[in-house]
Amino acid sequence: MHPLSPLFSPQGVAVLGASENPNKLGSVLLNNLVEYGYAERIYPVNPRSKEIMGYPAYAAVSEIPHQVDVALISIPDAQVVDAIRDCVNARVKGAVILSSGFGEKGEQGKAVEASIASLAREAGVRVIGPNCMGVYNPHASFNGTYFWDLPRTPGKLGVLSQSGAYGGMLFRELKSRGLGVSKFVSIGNQLDLTHADGLEFLAEDPETQVVALVIEELRDGRRFVEVGRRMRGRKPLIAFKVGRTEAGRRAASSHTGSIAGRAEIYGAVFKGAGVIAAADTEEFFDLTTVLDACASNLPSNDGAAIITISGGPSVAASDACEEHGLEVPRLSEATVERLKSLMADFAAPLNPVDMTPQTDPANYRAVVDTVLDEPGVGGLIAINVGLDHELFGEAFASGKEKHGKPIVACTLDTPKIDACFAQAGIPVFPTPERAVKAYRGLVRYRRIRQRGA
Amino acid sequence: MHPLSPLFSPQGVAVLGASENPNKLGSVLLNNLVEYGYAERIYPVNPRSKEIMGYPAYAAVSEIPHQVDVALISIPDAQVVDAIRDCVNARVKGAVILSSGFGEKGEQGKAVEASIASLAREAGVRVIGPNCMGVYNPHASFNGTYFWDLPRTPGKLGVLSQSGAYGGMLFRELKSRGLGVSKFVSIGNQLDLTHADGLEFLAEDPETQVVALVIEELRDGRRFVEVGRRMRGRKPLIAFKVGRTEAGRRAASSHTGSIAGRAEIYGAVFKGAGVIAAADTEEFFDLTTVLDACASNLPSNDGAAIITISGGPSVAASDACEEHGLEVPRLSEATVERLKSLMADFAAPLNPVDMTPQTDPANYRAVVDTVLDEPGVGGLIAINVGLDHELFGEAFASGKEKHGKPIVACTLDTPKIDACFAQAGIPVFPTPERAVKAYRGLVRYRRIRQRGA
Numbered sequence: 022m023h024p025l026s027p028l029f030s031p032q033g034v035a036v037l038g039a040s041e042n043p044n045k046l047g048s049v050l051l052n053n054l055v056e057y058g059y060a061e062r063i064y065p066v067n068p069r070s071k072e073i074m075g076y077p078a079y080a081a082v083s084e085i086p087h088q089v090d091v092a093l094i095s096i097p098d099a100q101v102v103d104a105i106r107d108c109v110n111a112r113v114k115g116a117v118i119l120s121s122g123f124g125e126k127g128e129q130g131k132a133v134e135a136s137i138a139s140l141a142r143e144a145g146v147r148v149i150g151p152n153c154m155g156v157y158n159p160h161a162s163f164n165g166t167y168f169w170d171l172p173r174t175p176g177k178l179g180v181l182s183q184s185g186a187y188g189g190m191l192f193r194e195l196k197s198r199g200l201g202v203s204k205f206v207s208i209g210n211q212l213d214l215t216h217a218d219g220l221e222f223l224a225e226d227p228e229t230q231v232v233a234l235v236i237e238e239l240r241d242g243r244r245f246v247e248v249g250r251r252m253r254g255r256k257p258l259i260a261f262k263v264g265r266t267e268a269g270r271r272a273a274s275s276h277t278g279s280i281a282g283r284a285e286i287y288g289a290v291f292k293g294a295g296v297i298a299a300a301d302t303e304e305f306f307d308l309t310t311v312l313d314a315c316a317s318n319l320p321s322n323d324g325a326a327i328i329t330i331s332g333g334p335s336v337a338a339s340d341a342c343e344e345h346g347l348e349v350p351r352l353s354e355a356t357v358e359r360l361k362s363l364m365a366d367f368a369a370p371l372n373p374v375d376m377t378p379q380t381d382p383a384n385y386r387a388v389v390d391t392v393l394d395e396p397g398v399g400g401l402i403a404i405n406v407g408l409d410h411e412l413f414g415e416a417f418a419s420g421k422e423k424h425g426k427p428i429v430a431c432t433l434d435t436p437k438i439d440a441c442f443a444q445a446g447i448p449v450f451p452t453p454e455r456a457v458k459a460y461r462g463l464v465r466y467r468r469i470r471q472r473g474a
Numbered sequence: 475m476h477p478l479s480p481l482f483s484p485q486g487v488a489v490l491g492a493s494e495n496p497n498k499l500g501s502v503l504l505n506n507l508v509e510y511g512y513a514e515r516i517y518p519v520n521p522r523s524k525e526i527m528g529y530p531a532y533a534a535v536s537e538i539p540h541q542v543d544v545a546l547i548s549i550p551d552a553q554v555v556d557a558i559r560d561c562v563n564a565r566v567k568g569a570v571i572l573s574s575g576f577g578e579k580g581e582q583g584k585a586v587e588a589s590i591a592s593l594a595r596e597a598g599v600r601v602i603g604p605n606c607m608g609v610y611n612p613h614a615s616f617n618g619t620y621f622w623d624l625p626r627t628p629g630k631l632g633v634l635s636q637s638g639a640y641g642g643m644l645f646r647e648l649k650s651r652g653l654g655v656s657k658f659v660s661i662g663n664q665l666d667l668t669h670a671d672g673l674e675f676l677a678e679d680p681e682t683q684v685v686a687l688v689i690e691e692l693r694d695g696r697r698f699v700e701v702g703r704r705m706r707g708r709k710p711l712i713a714f715k716v717g718r719t720e721a722g723r724r725a726a727s728s729h730t731g732s733i734a735g736r737a738e739i740y741g742a743v744f745k746g747a748g749v750i751a752a753a754d755t756e757e758f759f760d761l762t763t764v765l766d767a768c769a770s771n772l773p774s775n776d777g778a779a780i781i782t783i784s785g786g787p788s789v790a791a792s793d794a795c796e797e798h799g800l801e802v803p804r805l806s807e808a809t810v811e812r813l814k815s816l817m818a819d820f821a822a823p824l825n826p827v828d829m830t831p832q833t834d835p836a837n838y839r840a841v842v843d844t845v846l847d848e849p850g851v852g853g854l855i856a857i858n859v860g861l862d863h864e865l866f867g868e869a870f871a872s873g874k875e876k877h878g879k880p881i882v883a884c885t886l887d888t889p890k891i892d893a894c895f896a897q898a899g900i901p902v903f904p905t906p907e908r909a910v911k912a913y914r915g916l917v918r919y920r921r922i923r924q925r926g927a
Contacts, residue, residue, distance in 0.1 A: 098820075121830065122820040130820075184786025186859050190886055190905075193860075237789060263789040266796035275822035276785035302790055302905040332729035333637025333716060336690060337755055340722035349721040367551075367575040367583075369728030377574065406639050433646055452643075452755040 025214075025222040028115035028147060029204055030161040031090035032062060035082045035113070037104050038095035038120075039065035039073050046119070047095040049167055050155070051076075054093075057173070058162035064089060082111040090114045093155065093165050098122030098133075101151065105137050109144040116141065117165055118150035124210045125152055125277055134212040141213055152277060153209030154185030159201060160228055166205070168192060176201030178313050179229035181219040183208050183277060184263070187235040187302075194306045199443070200313060203228040210277045217244040224252035231316055233309045234260040234296075237273040242290045249294025254470045257312040259462075260296045261305035262287050295469045297462060304458060307450060311459035312466060314448040315427045319467040320399030324350040325460055326392045327373035329404035330380070330413070334431065335373040338402055338453035345461045349373070350397040359391050378408050385416035393424040400427040400463070402456050403447070407434045414441025421445055427463055431456035478667075478675040481568035481600060482657055483614040484543035485515060488535045488566070490557050491548035491573075492518035492526050499572070500548040502620055503608070504529075507546075509622070511615035517542060535564040543567045546608065546618050551575030551586075554604065558590050562597040569594065570618055571603035577663045578605055578730055587665040594666055605730060606662030607638030612654060613681055619658070621645060629654030631766050632682035634672040636661050636730060637716070640688040640755075647759045652896070653766060656681040663730045670697040677705035684769055686762045687713040687749075690726040695743045702747025707923045710765040712915075713749045714758035715740050748922045750915060757911060760903060764912035765919060767901040768880045772920040773852030777803040778913055779845045780826035782857035783833070783866070787884065788826040791855055791906035798914045802826070803850040812844050831861050838869035846877040853880040853916070855909050856900070860887045867894025874898055880916055884909035 034054060038047025047067075051074055054063050064087070065073040068080040079085050082092050082104075092108045094101060098120050108116045118137075123130040134151070141148045149156060155166035159175040167185070171192055178200065182188040185207045195201065204226060208214055216239055223229045232252075239245055249258055264273035265284045291298050297312070299305035325347050329335040342349045349372050352360070360370035365379035374392060376385065392398055403417050418441055421428045430442055430449045442449050450456040487507060491500025500520075504527055507516050517540070518526040521533040532538050535545050535557075545561045547554060551573050561569045571590075576583040587604070594601045602609060608619035612628040620638070624645055631653065635641040638660045648654065657679060661667050669692055676682045685705075692698055702711055717726035718737045744751050750765070752758035778800050782788040795802045802825050805813070813823035818832035827845055829838065845851060856870050871894055874881045883895055883902045895902050903909040 121832070125822070126820045182786075184789070186784040187786040189860050190787070193886055235786065237786070261790075263786060263793060266793045268796040268802040269789050269793035271802075271824060272780075272785075272789040272792040272822075272826045272828075275824055275826075276789055276828060301794065301907040302787070303907065327725075331639040332725075333635075333640040333688065333690070334643065334755070336637070336716040336722050336725040336729055337714075339725040340716060340719045341754065343719035343721040349724075367579045369578070369725075371724060371728055373725045373728075375725075375729060379574070407642050433643055454754040454756065 023222050023225050025147065025218065027090040028149065028156060029158040029163065031163065033064065033087055033089040034059060034062060034165065035064045035066050035085060035089045035092040037066045037082070037092060039078070040067055041070060041073060046167060049169065050093050050095055050119070050165070053164040053166065053169055056169070057164035081107045082113060083107050085111065091165065092116045093119065095119045102133065102137060105140055109140060109146055113146060115147045115149065117153070117155050118148060119153055119155055119167065121152040123151045125275060134210060138212045148213035149206060150209040151212060154188055154207035157202065157205040160203070166207070172196055172201035174201045175203055175228065176313070177228070177230035178202050178309065179223035179226060179232045180205045181208065181216060181223065181232070182235040183211065183237045184235050185209070190302070191233065191306065191309070198310060200310070211240055215240045217241045217248050220245065221248045224248060224256065230256055231309070231312050232256055232258045234258070236260055236262045237264050237277050239290060242286070246290055246293040249296060253295040257316050257466045258294065258296050259299060259305065259308045259312060260291060261299040261302070295472070297465050297469065303455070307455055307459045308462040311429060311448050311462050314446050315463055316466065318425065318427045319463050320427055322397065322399040323464055324348040324397045324399050325402055326395070326398040327402045327404060328376070328389060328392060329373055330376050330378050330408050331404050331406045332375050332377070334404050334406055334453040335375055338404060338431070338457050339373055341454040341457035345458060347457065347461055347464060352392065352395055356391055356395055360388060363388050363391070382410045382412040385412050386419055389416040389420040390423070393420050393426055398426070400460065402460055403428055403430040404453055404456070405432050405435055405438055409435040409437045411437045411441060414438040417442070417447060418445035421447060429456050429460040476675050476678050478600065478671065480543040481602065482609060482611040482616070484616065486517065486540055486542040487512060487515060487618065488517045488519050488538060488542045488545040490519045490535070490545060492531070493520055494523060494526060499620060502622065503546050503548055503572070503618070506617040506619065506622055510617035510626070535560045535566060538564065544618065545569045546572065548572045555586065555590060558593055562593060562599055566599060568600045568602065570606070570608050571601060572606060572608055572620065574605045576604045578728060587663060591665045601666035602659060603662040604665060607641055607660035610655065610658040613656070619660070625649055625654035627654045628656055628681065629766070630681070630683035631655050631762065632676035632679060632685045633658045634661065634669060634676065634685070635688040636664065636690045637688050638662070643755070644686065644759065644762070651763060653763070664693055668693045670694045670701050673698065674701045677701060677709065683709055684762070684765050685709055685711045687711070689713055689715045690717050690730050692743060695739070699743055699746040702749060706748040710769050710919045711747065711749050712752060712758065712761045712765060713744060714752040714755065748925070750918050750922065756908070760908055760912045761915040764882060764901050764915050767899050768916055769919065771878065771880045772916050773880055775850065775852040776917055777801040777850045777852050778855055779848070779851040780855045780857060781829070781842060781845060782826055783829050783831050783861050784857050784859045785828050785830070787857050787859055787906040788828055791857060791884070791910050792826055794907040794910035798911060800910065800914055800917060805845065805848055809844055809848055813841060816841050816844070835863045835865040838865050839872060842869040842873040843876070846873050846879055851879070853913065855913055856881055856883040857906055857909070858885050858888055858891060862888040862890045864890045864894060867891035870895070870900060871898035874900065882909050882913040
């Protein structure tokens, strides 16, 4: 068992800061634990209460007469050092400090963090935070976060976000796509637990197949590279680094007390660790989505074919392919001839293949099949912005099944097609360029795997 | 009156291709005319029908015993030349050829286009298309397109899209934002009517305040520059050029028969015409949205302040500002001191100003006011990803009103704030980077206006 496992699947959870007042953040924590099914092993800690939400309350963690693996701490910053001493006495395995008011305030806060770190390290207690959103493990029905609307069905994505808000944004994105997480942890000011620690845990976690990180500051670049290198080729590792610029670094410093570091250094670290780096929030979400869907079904080469009934967007997709280093190979003469015989007479049989709205939908499947038969085509980008015909969806679903090549789509206003694509594991994006950049994420991961092999 | 006015506000519309079969595209056209309120002056043309949808049908346009300004043509390509001859005989002012199967098929189709062009030019008939989606003018209740779900409330945005599908995508985007258009025209293969023609009309149209273009090929770059230069400073001109790369040009050629031309040439043309060019579909939509909202309320300098309760996203916004050439100026000492007195003690009083969820919402307004008082702050980027408090919305709405500086927002899961922002004309985007790039669109337009002045 990984030493961090008890922090994600605790036997017994103490909640410091729970109170009778349901508006207090500590009460949100307690409520989330109950709501998500951790009912049997919850211990509110509050010296001024005997009972909270029907649970006996304790004056201190060390007074709880049962095993407590994790203490969730949501109390005023000035009381946190004492709370950690209490946790040490109670021999908890991990303390999650959700409270703010530490390193992000400046030098004095950093000194407090250092004293907490040394207290905890001596006692062998791992600390997550402070200034974080907590820990979530749907497999253990353990919601140790402030988030009350997390996806309950487990997924295969492990998320480690330094920023709590980014965790929330990613959850929202996953929810809109019907996806879940395997584990989530927000590490905030990382006074103890760092990206490398969390990454190592997620790399070994059997329920995690894809890892997504949000980074303001890497405290342990060398170990991060080692851990990343060890997992390379087994699980895609996507990272979004914020604080890349002078303005961003200033912001990061007042956000989590981070020293965000120079962009070039991060470039080298990410390359060494085999990271698929996202340039912005949206690309981070899109890379996460596409690798969640297609990591086990990568393109075998850099050539993509575009099949569409929407001319203009397929031109934009072609531009995006070339601008992002994907080939849009010309199709063989035999393929072009076959496509001509299947499509309307002013359809385009090159690549992009524009079937136009005039092609008989009964031929969609043969068109997709014919294009996927080309050895230079590593996968497809499907584009349909508004001609919602289930045969369009079925053509790509069956082509993916038959040829084992990945397909990524851009659709708009096509509920029938979208339902079919969701069923077939074909991720959908709202613009042609986002579909192309997502597809490119698969090519990037293929290259990283090849380097690592 | 502009010579193209009758094409947008016709007295009498003939529909070639209307039939008893409601699934035919010609019937969609007829139905759209009726549905959008053009009921009195509609003339179906079909030699095999006496009456269609309750309207008397005619064998030819020239047999209609009333004034016909516009003929909408949705018939097989082989019959289009004869139809144009008929239109010439009937002395229509404009023919809109929605049918496909011309220049996009290759040389033969281009020759047919040329013969239609010379026929029409001799007779003084303007032709839109072929291979286009038609014309829409909500002010005249004239829907001469295949689109059946257009926004009926007029807006101030004039749209000229070479690609019909892009028109559809933009309509969908506008709809989701509650926005409408002043005019819409899709010009397809532009055998006669070009971007410069349409732009000139939109530049003079009193109902159009912002112009958005989708371009595969500019046929008349020199005139386009002249027209753009004349309108510079009066109406923002946003353009999205597709077919920028080799792969994109190949796609454009089979889409509308366009010779998409070299990117550098377009760069020079756009600069000369004062175009705000979009790099991709999403930026095109976002620039259109932000200029629709804020064109009359531009920032007075390049410095933007970021105000947030969401730390991580504000770090990403700071990066995006610096990467896209916006300043995130440090605030004066007096301002910082005042902000400290208004915010929670571990909030960040620099720029970004991170109020954190702990600041008293009653102080939001004073914080926004204090920041807007800084002369180096030309406008604001507001970020809130999930703490939905109406006082957050009201603070920015009142600050915008009081200081007359533009505000652009990134929000997520904040319906109360979004309602307030919509009311106040503050455009909202779903990621911090998109909000920053939209704000930058305002700065770009300010610079274009200054060059033009």
